[in-house]
Amino acid sequence: MQNKSVIGFIGAGNMAYALIKGLVNNGYGAENIKISDLDETLLSSRNSELGVATFTNNTALIAECDVVVLAVKPQVMGNVCKGLQGAIKSSHLFVSIAAGIRASDICRWLGGDYALVRTMPNTPALVQQGATGLFANDLASEDHKAIVTSVLSAIGDCFWVSEEKLIDAITAISGSGPAYFFLMMQSMTQAGMALGLDEETASALSVKTALGASVMAANSDDGPKQLRANVTSPNGTTQAAIESFQDQNFEGIVANATRAAFERAHELSIQLGDVD
Ligand SMILES: NC(=O)c1ccc[n+]([C@@H]2O[C@H](COP(=O)([O-])OP(=O)(O)OC[C@H]3O[C@@H](n4cnc5c(N)ncnc54)[C@H](OP(=O)(O)O)[C@@H]3O)[C@@H](O)[C@H]2O)c1
16 A cells, blocks of 8 residues: 555545545555545544544645545536636546546546546445446556555455446446346345245345355356356256256346446446536
């Protein structure tokens, strides 16, 4: 962890909280972290829990920071960025965690070409188990990328891509992905109830099985394909279920769903950026 950069968060909501908590827990000094928000009650609670300095004025915040994390909702990003114009130093590094906003739109709103990293975190970041996609614009150096990796590692694993359009693919896989697994758990709970289990037991079995399978996949040298083969005995119960899934084109269903998310991410980035 590079301890020298002072990091300022604009927006003190859920995601900034997860990031700051992870940073502080990883030993990043709270004196090097600052936040701004419109909500003074929220700022006060962040200050008492995390020990970070707080601001109600975004330009005052960035005057004291090297790295500026844009952690507001996509819908307000344009106005927040425009409000920073005049207070930006050429040495500033910007990091956007907003879903769907392209790097070029952020720079346009900031009023110039600045070093910028666009990221796509996902909700498990809130429990430090996130998967974050990252794209650096041409002005962001390898040192900048190392700083951003160290910051975003506070909420999970980082995956850099060299083309911005791949952020839409990341959105389709890991950004929206937690919901796919929640749907699977919900469906398995309902299926368990149809087979006679009570809801509490069916739900707990589904969630624990998803967690166990995920931990196994994350810790094994075998990929999911081999792990699945390992638990699929010929003519056994698992094979019966897998054949039923595949008879109904399970892989095709997943491919179509992720393609729909990818296309929607592309459409949304055009809509969100289409503001002067
Ligand atoms: N949560 C996730 O799992 C997740 C995953 C991927 C990406 N993201 C991205 O992360 C970003 C933040 O999400 P979040 O869930 O942390 O949102 P959030 O909880 O709503 O936090 C955003 C904060 O920014 C504040 N804010 C609004 N206008 C501001 C301004 N002009 N200056 C300073 N602060 C301002 C908001 O205050 P008010 O509430 O008063 O408006 C709010 O406290 C979003 O762009 C989202 O797309 C989130």
